Each structure stands twice: as C-alpha cells, then as structure tokens.
Amino acid sequence: MAHHREEIVRVLKAAQNVLLITHVHPDGDALGSQIAMANILEAAGKNVFMYGEDPVSHLYDFLPLCDKIENMLPDLRGFDCAIALDCGDSFRMGHAKDDFLTVHPFLVVDHHAGHKDFGDLRWVAPGMSSTGEMVFELAADLGYDIPYEAAYCLYAAIVSDTGSFKYSSTTADTFRIAGELVAKGVKPASVAGKLFDNFSVNRLHLMRLVLDSLELYADERLAIIWASREMFRQTSTTQADAESFINYPRSVQSVKVAAFIKETEKGMIAVSMRSKGTNYDVAQIAAFFGGGGHRNAAGFKLPDTDIDKVRELLLGKVLPMVQN
Amino acid sequence: MAHHREEIVRVLKAAQNVLLITHVHPDGDALGSQIAMANILEAAGKNVFMYGEDPVSHLYDFLPLCDKIENMLPDLRGFDCAIALDCGDSFRMGHAKDDFLTVHPFLVVDHHAGHKDFGDLRWVAPGMSSTGEMVFELAADLGYDIPYEAAYCLYAAIVSDTGSFKYSSTTADTFRIAGELVAKGVKPASVAGKLFDNFSVNRLHLMRLVLDSLELYADERLAIIWASREMFRQTSTTQADAESFINYPRSVQSVKVAAFIKETEKGMIAVSMRSKGTNYDVAQIAAFFGGGGHRNAAGFKLPDTDIDKVRELLLGKVLPMVQN
16 A cells, blocks of 8 residues: 655655645545645645635535635645645546646545555555544644644544444544544534534425335345435425435345435436445446445446436346345 | 542452442443443452343344343342442332342442432542443453453443434543543444444334424424324334434524424323523423423423323423524
8 A cells, every 4th residue: 555654744844835635526524634734734834725626515614714725726836745635536636637746746645445546655544534534643743733723624524434433444543533633622512513413404304305215125125215306406405415315224224235316417317325244345336337436335327317217227236236 | 529439449349249230211321331340340250230120122232241131139138239320310220229229338320410319339420421431430440351342332332322422421531432442342333333223114114204293493493393103103113213313303403402292102292302502401391391301401201191282382381492
C-alpha cells in the first residue's frame, strides 16, 4: 500500500501555500477532512485554499468554515503543494482534475479500499475508518495544534464515515481519536444531532412512502425499496433526502441483500445495494451493470429505463445469489 | 452524590458469594452491566448468582451468558453481599426488593440522574454514560481482568445506553473505555448489528403504520405518533417492537417535543416523550400525569382511557410549552 506518510508530513511542513481538494458530491468525511486539514495548516501560519466543485449539501452545511470552500479555480501557479483528501481515484476530483495534477508535489491522503494511485506522494490506509482519522494522525506527525473547528470537523468526519461507530472499519484507534477530539470540547450529541436528527418533515413523508414500497423476496433474504420521481415531487424532496433509507430494509435481521431503486431523472434509474457478511458481493452485481463499489455497499445507474424494468434485471442477478 | 466507590471495591474484593440484581424489564445497560460484573467476579474466583425477575427480551438475548440469569429466588442467607446495578430506585428491583435488601452489605452502582438512595453502600455517578462504564471502572479498581464475554457485554451496555455514542452523556472517558474494550477483541460492527439491525419484517410493517400516524402541531415543533392494539395485532408485534420508534419524529429538525402514545392493553395507554435542549422539560409533564423520567426523556401510563382522550390531555399540557 502506498505509504509516503513521512514525505507528506515533510512537504506540508515546508509549504507556505497549500491547495486542498476533496471529491465531488462531498460527504461528511470529505468535507470534514478538507476543512480540518485547512484549518490546522492555517493555524500553523500557512495560506490555504479549499476548492469544491459542488456546493456543500444542506446535510453538511452545519460544518464550521464550510463557507470558505471556493468553487472558482485559483491560479494554480501560486501553490507549493496540493493535497487531495478522501479521493479514491483522480477522476473523483471532478472536472479540474488535470489542472490540479499540474501542481507538484501533489499529495494524496485516502482510506478507500479500492484506491487507484495518482499524484506524487500518497498515504493510503484502507484500515482506517475515515480520512478524518488520517488527518488527525497527520496533525500529530506535524506537531501542529488542532483548533476547535478542526476537531469538530474531524469528529463529524469520523462519525459520518462510521455510521456513528457502527461500521466494521471502527477500531480501537478510532475510539482513541474520538476521545481526544471530545476532550478538545467537541460535544458528541451536538454533532450527532446535526448529522442524524436532520430530517425535514418532507423527508419523513418521503420515508413513509418509500417504506410502503418494501418488497421481500427469497424468504425475506432480499429486500427492495424504491422511490419514483412522483414520490420526490409529491413530498418536495430531492434524491439527497433519500440518502440513508437503504438502512431500513438492511436493518431487517433476515435480509442479506437490500436494494434501493431511485428514479433520479426521467428515465434515469440509480440503484444502491447493501449486503451483510462475506457471502453476498454486491460490487460484483454493480460491476455487471457498469457500476462499482465495495462488497457490502455498491451501486449503478441505468439510463432510458424505468423502475419496473430495473427491478426485473436486478432480480435476475440477485435472486440466484441469495437463494444459494 | 453518594460515593462509596472505595468501600464497594473493598467489599467486592473480600466477598466470596455475590448476588447480582438489575432492574425489571432490563435493557442493554442493565443486562450488560449485570452479566459483565458477574463474569468479572467469577473470573476472579468468586461465586456469583444473577437474578432477573423478567425473561431476557429477544432484543438482548444475543448477550453472552444471559442464559445464566435465574428468575428463582435463591437462599439469600448464603451471600456475602448483594449488588444492584443500574437501579435508580429500590422498587426497580421488582417484587423481591425487600428480600434482597435483607442481604448486607447491600451495594448500589447506578448512573441515573434522579437516583433515590437505598442499600448500604452506594456509588451513583449521573455524569457517566452508563452503568456499563461504571463496571469497567470497578474492574480497574479491583485490579481484576475483564474476560472477553464481560468486555462484549460492557461494550453493548455502553452502546445501548448512549444510542451508539450519540447522546449527551457520551464523554471522552466513554470513548477511552470503548477503545479499551475494542482492544480486547470486541467487534463494534458485530455488537451494533445485534443491537440495531434487529428488525423483524413485522417490526418494519409496524413502523410503517406508526409513521403513518404522524401528527404535527405548533409549526412542527410538536410531533405525535401513536400505535393501537389493532396495529400490534395486525403486524403480529408487541410493545417491545415499537421501542425506538419515538426517535423518528424526534429526528425531525423542527421538532422540540415528540410523543408516542401506545395502547398497551385494552384501555391502558402508555406515553413516551422526548424533547431537545433545556427549554422543554417533559419530566414535568410526565409527573403531572403520575409518571417520571428525565428532562429530555420521560413517560407515564393512564388506565381506563383511549388514544384520542390521551392525545387531548397531552395537547393541553404540551402545546402551551412548545408555543412559548
């Protein structure tokens, strides 16, 4: 595994002007890591520039300093280095990826299992729960203080990427780091409230409709839920509001594979899948349909189709798997 | 606050035969603490007896050693001491409480804020997330090893009583202890799976019905959901299956107070309430109706009534509170 951790620390220490990038459609770990790293470097006297192609989703706009993320490309000649956080592949940096890669040295800090190497110096640690955990360790290596805002963002990053310490990526180190962040004044209930108690009433209405769509197959080992454009329209919600709904069918004890079929635009269908344990590899099914992901969490998109057709296609591939 | 922690450690160290009690309708913290304490003492060469008035709910029967909990009263003359874990009041020990209190010294270890003193020696620590956290500290004070089964039960106790590190009772110490338990081999994802991914399909059906009952008042600051006996019957579920449902209306951003009205038997109505922050004291409302609890989580029961009448009574008390 790529491991230029020490070199990355040396480069960051020497740099005065740092460009920070994360992935498109940034989630809690992406934004939390980016903001925290920038805040830590800035507190150490450096100039930082946070770039974000997409606006910060309303689910994460409670993160301090997220309004400092710019979506205008800066003059790239002015940076001593660039760092991509939480990007498993260069294309995840978005449209400007080739521009970014003209900055040298280009540093990469990521925890994705299927990481595809890019940049000049890389620290890739798939054993770590989150890129937030990695930024915490970098700050320790750098000997830099973690200001309160950074601590808050790192805690949010870790909680977000571990489902509040529920995923198998959670280690003893994850807890040690969370404890140190809380000792810096971060309030766990406050962050959890922002990350998880953020339903709008509309979102709850959408959830009721989506739960009503539940279908079970193969002795309740396969669960499918779906959301049509009409359901989003009826409840004045968007796809982002449906984000975590797949966890409900997944939380049924008997269910081994859960799928969520979403009509995102007219004729465009996105499918998310979750599975439990090592016997049900949904990444394989996603790959068959041109998508990707991990063994227990994967997805794909199909154009020019509808929910019923996709359900049939999906059943054709998943039923044989869960019936084994 | 009662603080005989050192005396309790001395008594436990000297004792050879220990009776362990927890509260009726035991939850994850009650069972986890009881089993872990027994397992730790037994590994140190003592004889232990775990008493439980109620059977272990199917939600917690994954806890190792829970089948060692007996519901036959033992000969109480044979014990060198008794310890009540997670009991905020002597009556919480159930029907045999007066019998138990004939054992001396009678030790009490509890973290409830409204704890009412009983027994001979007490350690009451409302600042701690869970009685599980207290048992971990007692093991350290005793200098006793924490076997794997005990570590598993303590981790489950902590996760259970903090909603997986989401509640405000979660401290830096909670994370330190969780980290040490994980270092002993406990797998966070496995425990979380047992505690949270334990829906039956029937339970999910009940959830759909209950979510359909959602009513909002006072600019969406008050949410009420309800479950009738008919809903339980229709989905072949029991009251235990509805346990965490109050969290859904609570998770709506605008909601300050959430209430769940349950028809538990014909004419018997149980109400659970949750509130956010310091401005909405649901314990006060519960007390008015003869119930109890904490500022942010309380409940009461009313006989000889129905859901509609209780909703009216509740609105009469809660609406003025949330309209302020």
